[in-house]
Amino acid sequence: MSKTYPHLFYRSLIIVIPVVLFFMICPNAFAEGKLGLYGIYMTPRGYDARDYSRPGFGFGLHVVAPFPQVSNVIAFTGGFEVINLLSKTREFQDRVTGLRVEQQTSQDYMRLFIGGQIGGHGNGFIRPHAGVNLAMIIYGIGTDVVIPDDSDRENEIRQELDDERHVVFGYDITVGVDLNFSNTWNIDGGVRFLKTFSLPQQLGDGSEKIYPEYFQIYLGVGMSFSKIFD
Numbered sequence: 001m002s003k004t005y006p007h008l009f010y011r012s013l014i015i016v017i018p019v020v021l022f023f024m025i026c027p028n029a030f031a032e033g034k035l036g037l038y039g040i041y042m043t044p045r046g047y048d049a050r051d052y053s054r055p056g057f058g059f060g061l062h063v064v065a066p067f068p069q070v071s072n073v074i075a076f077t078g079g080f081e082v083i084n085l086l087s088k089t090r091e092f093q094d095r096v097t098g099l100r101v102e103q104q105t106s107q108d109y110m111r112l113f114i115g116g117q118i119g120g121h122g123n124g125f126i127r128p129h130a131g132v133n134l135a136m137i138i139y140g141i142g143t144d145v146v147i148p149d150d151s152d153r154e155n156e157i158r159q160e161l162d163d164e165r166h167v168v169f170g171y172d173i174t175v176g177v178d179l180n181f182s183n184t185w186n187i188d189g190g191v192r193f194l195k196t197f198s199l200p201q202q203l204g205d206g207s208e209k210i211y212p213e214y215f216q217i218y219l220g221v222g223m224s225f226s227k228i229f230d
Contacts, residue, residue, distance in 0.1 A: 038220020058083030
């Protein structure tokens with residue numbers, strides 16, 4: 001996990017927790033909805049994305065709340081994801097002191113999304129679904145210089161060289177399937193196509209606009225709200 005993950009994680013909870021609390025107030029959505037945690041593999045598509053990122057892994061948390069008024073066919077979705085797109089360490093040796101020096105670079109992609117989903121959300125075992133979400137995306141890249149202590153990593157000397165954040169907006173198209181076990185827990189997996197509307201160039205000078213696209217494969221587990229808060 002990169003050094004920026006904890007900071008991004010706690011910031012994300014500020015957005016996600018109110019959404020969950022909102023559906024706790026709505027009895028129908030609360031009874032039928034679910035909360036899911038999933039792992040992600042994301043790979044760039046197209047030259048723009050490949051020039052500024054690499055395939056990476058991450059995790060996500062989402063809320064799905066169907067509307068019984070339309071036979072549980074339409075559902076609200078929302079959540080967040082954090083993926084590490086680049087984690088690199090380069091080692092140098094200081095000519096004066098002879099100490100080993102590390103340059104650590106981490107590029108992270110965080111997404112807060114909200115949207116809708118169409119598919120089966122009732123009592124069936126196999127529940128295919130498709131959806132579209134709008135998202136606020138935070139790209140972050142940071143570089144630190146570290147003098148490590150091999151005997152005790154907590155005594156390392158760390159200096160931050162650069163830390164940038166860029167916020168853009170985008171969308172995703174999701175297709176997946178949910179395996180429902182007794183309306184209590186489920187296995188959820190699928191693929192997503194993601195696109196951002198624009199992004200300031202991060203690795204280099206200038207402010208060139210790029211329009212990165214990504215594909216995701218995700219797999220995780222979920223639990224019904226009624227089971228979590230029973």
